[in-house]
Amino acid sequence: MDKYLYFLRHATAEVIRPNQLDIDRCLIEKGRLQARRVAAFMQRNAIVPEAVFSSPYPRAAQTAAIVRKEAGLPAEQELEWLALTTDSQFAYQQLQQLLAELPTHALLVGHEPDLSLLIGSLLGSENMAFKIKKASLTCLCYQADQNSFQLEWSIPAKFM
Secondary structure (H helix, E strand, O other), X not given: OOEEEEEEEOOOEOOOOOXXXXXXXXXXXXXXXXXXXXXXXXHHOOOOOOEEEEOOOHHHHHHHHHHHHHHOOOXXXXXXXXXXXXXXXXXXXXXXXXXXXXXXXXXXXXXXXXXXXXXXXXXXXXXXXXXXXXXXXXXXXXXXXXXXXXXXXXXXXXXX
């Protein structure tokens, strides 16, 4: 059975301030509007993930929470490996282990460059094939019979 994984980069967050940790950055109003736009796009296109996974960092968790609430999705679950690890091989292994347990449609909310590296790995590229913009939604289809992923589409929020 095919599975659809939706990768969402967190929406626009505040610029890092002196003495502030990157992991503590939160969404700004533009980011909250982007997250609502993503949710509306998902509703218009009948994209209804059965599970939502998010990095524990505030900007990703806030993006996931807004999308989940606005689109009527199930509560998000945190996955530590969706945080900024930049170890695409580790993330790839974690996702491969999770794949058997994932429902047919799942949403994963994370960061750059991790999402681009992970998507590239899933598509068989060792290099970052493209850069995911903030609040972009990317859909990959896992074809179980071929044990491979296929890029379906990738859309930045501004085109939703």
